[in-house]
Amino acid sequence: MKHREPGSEHDLLFTNRVPTGDSMPRDICDRCGFIHYDNPKIVVGAVVTHGDRFLLCRRAIEPRKGYWTLPAGFMEHGETTDEGARREAREEANAEIRIRDLLAIYNIPRIAQVQMMYRAELASPEFSAGPESLEVALFSWDEIPWDQLAFPSAYWALKQFRSVMDQVVIAPFSNPEGELANSFPFR
Amino acid sequence: MKHREPGSEHDLLFTNRVPTGDSMPRDICDRCGFIHYDNPKIVVGAVVTHGDRFLLCRRAIEPRKGYWTLPAGFMEHGETTDEGARREAREEANAEIRIRDLLAIYNIPRIAQVQMMYRAELASPEFSAGPESLEVALFSWDEIPWDQLAFPSAYWALKQFRSVMDQVVIAPFSNPEGELANSFPFR
Ligand SMILES: [Zn+2]
Ligand SMILES: [Zn+2]
Known part of the structure; x- marks a missing residue:
């Protein structure tokens, strides 16, 4: 899944960790907190x-x-x-x-x-x-x-x-x- | 789909428009450019x-x-x-x-x-x-x-x-x- 539109303000820097209230590790954007759920x-x-x-x-x-x-x-x-x-x-x-x-x-x-x-x-x-x-x-x-x-x-x-x-x-x-x-x- | 983790830096402000290279309007975050694809x-x-x-x-x-x-x-x-x-x-x-x-x-x-x-x-x-x-x-x-x-x-x-x-x-x-x-x- 594409996270952001081409040319928008920041590069993609993800950390893989368990978000608050979740039970599985996810890729989370270091800059804006976007959670990459990556559902099928x-x-x-x-x-x-x-x-x-x-x-x-x-x-x-x-x-x-x-x-x-x-x-x-x-x-x-x-x-x-x-x-x-x-x-x-x-x-x-x-x-x-x-x-x-x-x-x-x-x-x-x-x-x-x-x-x-x-x-x-x-x-x-x-x-x-x-x-x-x-x-x-x-x-x-x-x-x-x-x-x-x-x-x-x-x-x-x-x-x-x-x-x-x-x-x-x-x-x-x-x-x-x-x-x-x-x-x-x-x- | 949740866009970001609770407490991260910005509120959710989406504009509904067609992203570059796409054919359908999507909700796009005004701040970080995140595209909300909303697949089933x-x-x-x-x-x-x-x-x-x-x-x-x-x-x-x-x-x-x-x-x-x-x-x-x-x-x-x-x-x-x-x-x-x-x-x-x-x-x-x-x-x-x-x-x-x-x-x-x-x-x-x-x-x-x-x-x-x-x-x-x-x-x-x-x-x-x-x-x-x-x-x-x-x-x-x-x-x-x-x-x-x-x-x-x-x-x-x-x-x-x-x-x-x-x-x-x-x-x-x-x-x-x-x-x-x-x-x-x-x-
Ligand atoms: Zn981001
Ligand atoms: Zn955003």
């Missing part, structure tokens, strides 16, 4: 299908600029998780989606993220690149640019989606284990 | 059973001190959601639990919370009140102190748990609608 952040996104094709966005921004991913991003204040997933599809792909159910929850404690990925469908066959995408396209399973995917979680979500494609009721997946966990091209 | 926070907890009884904790702290609830609390940095649920059971009930699967995800945008409630079992029949609990007890369904429950989400989770008790694979619930949404005694 929620990423919301969706595997979006249209018939038997999958909606992917090619990233116009870092990290992983130029690589393909699912519409997903940080949940905002004042929205629900499914509203967030719909907003991200709107922002990144100018697409209206219908959320079906929860596909997976990925925990990535190293970067303090919890990612919630839904199963969803295009509400209409209209989409185009939003400001954070270079292009947006529908791919059949075999056309998916597997070696150009931006993030492991996009890879996991697509593979896990495919494994339960015909099931109406699913328990959401977690981080994969075994081969799927280790087969992402960029790990 | 994750609460993790569990409906914990032992045989046909349910583990509940009577709260030793506000809010809702003296009322009964499920072991649950804010997810911490560096842990996964299920590790967080296990930690909360340990902290509030000195109990080791085995997570089974995800029961429900409740969105409470008014207070910017996403609550993730698991189905879990006591790993051993040992428990006692942790520092945030006045007492911890196992209740049969009919003994649950329904009119002394602390929070709607504890009520929802218990009721939704009961409705799928015999199902091995479940799709997680969301916020209830209809009667269950409106029948919590304290709403």
Whole structure:
């Protein structure tokens, strides 16, 4: 989490100690007393299908600029998780989606993220690149640019989606284990 | 989110504007430039059973001190959601639990919370009140102190748990609608 705006008055000097009334050590700004709580952040996104094709966005921004991913991003204040997933599809792909159910929850404690990925469908066959995408396209399973995917979680979500494609009721997946966990091209 | 420690040098004076490089207005501290991102926070907890009884904790702290609830609390940095649920059971009930699967995800945008409630079992029949609990007890369904429950989400989770008790694979619930949404005694 960014503490302050670029160019504001002081540098970041934190001391790690237990704040008054707290039970855990936190990074505390030596100058202004800001407490860096560093709560995990929620990423919301969706595997979006249209018939038997999958909606992917090619990233116009870092990290992983130029690589393909699912519409997903940080949940905002004042929205629900499914509203967030719909907003991200709107922002990144100018697409209206219908959320079906929860596909997976990925925990990535190293970067303090919890990612919630839904199963969803295009509400209409209209989409185009939003400001954070270079292009947006529908791919059949075999056309998916597997070696150009931006993030492991996009890879996991697509593979896990495919494994339960015909099931109406699913328990959401977690981080994969075994081969799927280790087969992402960029790990 | 608390910005600073009590007693530190300046009062909280925020201006709501769009920070450099951002796309949304945020509360920004007039003095030190701190950006109040206000991301939704994750609460993790569990409906914990032992045989046909349910583990509940009577709260030793506000809010809702003296009322009964499920072991649950804010997810911490560096842990996964299920590790967080296990930690909360340990902290509030000195109990080791085995997570089974995800029961429900409740969105409470008014207070910017996403609550993730698991189905879990006591790993051993040992428990006692942790520092945030006045007492911890196992209740049969009919003994649950329904009119002394602390929070709607504890009520929802218990009721939704009961409705799928015999199902091995479940799709997680969301916020209830209809009667269950409106029948919590304290709403
Ligand atoms: Zn500071
Ligand atoms: Zn400040």
